[in-house]
Amino acid sequence: MAFFSRIESYKTGCHIEMNIQVNLTENDNKLKGDIHGEIDAHTAPVLREKLEAYQEQEGLNAELDLSGVDYMDSTGLGVFVAFYKSINAKGGHLKLTGLSSRLKRLFDITGLGDIMDIEAAVGKGGN
Amino acid sequence: MPQHIEAQYQEILNEYVKKQTEQNLYVGQNFSRQLILENISPEEVISMHKAAIRELYSDLPDVVWHSFDFLIEMMINYGLALQERQSLLKRQEELKVEMDLAANVQETLLKTKLPSLDGLDIGLLSIPAKKMNGDYIYFVSDYDGYAGVAVADVIGKGLPAALCMSMIKFGMDSLNSSHAMPKDVLSVINRIVEKSVDDSMFVSMFYANYDASAAKLTYGSAGHEPAILYRANTGGFDELEAKGLLLGVSPAAVYEEHSVTLGKGDMVIMMTDGVTEGRTEEGFIERDVIYELIEQKKDEPAQAIVQHVYDELERMQNAELQDDFTLVIYKKV
Incomplete structure (x- = not known):
């Protein structure tokens, strides 16, 4: 199930397209997913809505691959923290994988890297 | 009819x-x-x-x-x-009128008085990307040689963010002391925010306390963009790292604090991610660019430096900043 959202913005007269693609599949209380594109104030609502469908599930085991994420800002971070908090409260677990060095830094600065289960992308972790 | x-x-x-x-x-x-x-x-x-x-x-x-x-x-x-x-x-x-009213209330609330301390030159610029500012800056000053400064970024925008900010303000006012230390300030505000804010709203905050007599800055961070320390004698820039979780995520969070002593011409540059997360057509604006901009004006007053950084970053992004922009410089003179 792929969802594609495209927001066009006009910057400097040229066309810059921002997009996000969220693929989620759930089987036997295990949620697997991968996210591609940019997660910012424009696209975060798309991701939030997709994740919210699963956050009330008891004992959900979720693993999201972020290796396709080129950019994420604090709004995107907020979506993951909200998801983390709600599935943790229901006895579940969230793991984020494939973090680029930029994303890893964002999690580390915010202190979330210490409490959330995150994994840097192989070969992309250092900086 | x-x-x-x-x-x-x-x-x-x-x-x-x-x-x-x-x-x-x-x-x-x-x-x-x-x-x-x-x-x-x-x-x-x-x-x-x-x-x-x-x-x-x-x-x-x-x-x-x-x-x-x-x-x-x-x-x-x-x-x-x-x-x-x-x-x-x-x-x-009616909603528009209410929104304008809220923006006015926020503006009144956001008002903060720049402390005046011997040997400290302060520059400040905070520009909202939209009507309501998601960045918050607050000075605590008792005219006794100490000055606290909080730089916060509310993740989540609009009216809820503005309400969240008022909680931070009242939390800070309840401490009511320019002597309050960063780890205590951050813990208190964390408990306030954690209790009252919904799951997808968080606050990152940098708090620093400056003791003018010793020229000593003590700082702590709750998941905030690290401040930058500029040393005049070496011309080098360093990040002031301090571990600490975003406010509002966990009531059990504990905060570190560290100190640096400033020499003449040294600067501490505090900011929100609207400064560091800028993007141009070629890609991200790296921290080195910001260092360079500061260096170009290092001998000028702090206010001239923050204005220069803003003007240049705005120019690089074609006058279209995507996020609220807040920059504070403490310069030892």
């Missing part, structure tokens, strides 16, 4: 039926605007039309009158939709 409107309509209609000129049509168009202003519904217009036609041409066949009656019935729901639209417009106007 006021009588004079009916009479006017009949006259305008009669003119047009006699002579279908642009001018006669134009009179009709203007009249319809007046009808809208008078809140005359579509079905009333048709029933007015029917009455006017009956006056002018009473011998028309019954089928014409029946068809008007049918058309009147058809228009009733359009009339209701129109009423709904009008009440929505009114409501939108």
